Amino acid sequence: MPDLTAPTEADLAAAVPAKRYAQLGGAVAGALAVKRAVRWLEARFLRHGAEVEWTDITVEATLKRAEYELWARSERDDVARDKRDDANDLLEGFFGPDYDGGATDRPGASGTGGGIPTAATAPPPRSPLLDRYGAANGLGGLSRFSDPT
Known part of the structure; x- marks a missing residue:
């Protein structure tokens, strides 16, 4: 199995149809979306006290999260929510049902997953x-x- 690395803007561009990618902001927005998605995944691993393990699942989850970032930036909440849910489902399969310690995207927002008390x-x-x-x-x-x- 080849060593996988964090996805790049080029990977995101390949995952989204070209016309749609341009409508969502193109390479500049894509690079920012990938950067945010990688940080999101790193935070999930840190919560478990582990370093990021780049597998097919984590790469795909990161790309889905990057798509979420693009759609959310374009204020298409319905599509963005679907992409976010896809990413969360992939990570739930990777870590288990309590991978996030709660039902939200914000650390410490709910559940017992740690983070800053609310x-x-x-x-x-x-x-x-x-x-x-x-x-x-x-x-x-x-x-x-x-x-x-």
């Missing part, structure tokens, strides 16, 4: 004054309206 999962900030004085306003139950005596 407002729904992060504990509320705690005031050191509350710990010391035991009152929400940090004044030991006193406020400007209460009589301190």
Whole structure:
């Protein structure tokens, strides 16, 4: 089996019909889409603590993700969503059903896949004054309206 490498803009151009590729932005947009797709795949591997393994599946998933980037840039959400789902399905087959740790594309957005805690999962900030004085306003139950005596 030959050693595979990350797909290039030329690979993306070969995967999309020429007329459609030109309509979606051509080589400049394609190069950016491939760059983003490769970073997307690298992030998925990093989440599993592994280095990217370029196989037929990961190359195809990366190209599908690059197509998603092109279609999303053109604001064709219906087609973009299909391409994104295709890429996610390929990686789910490669890593297993919980490859992303959640149902979204953003790390830490949902599920238990790690990432940055969201407002729904992060504990509320705690005031050191509350710990010391035991009152929400940090004044030991006193406020400007209460009589301190």
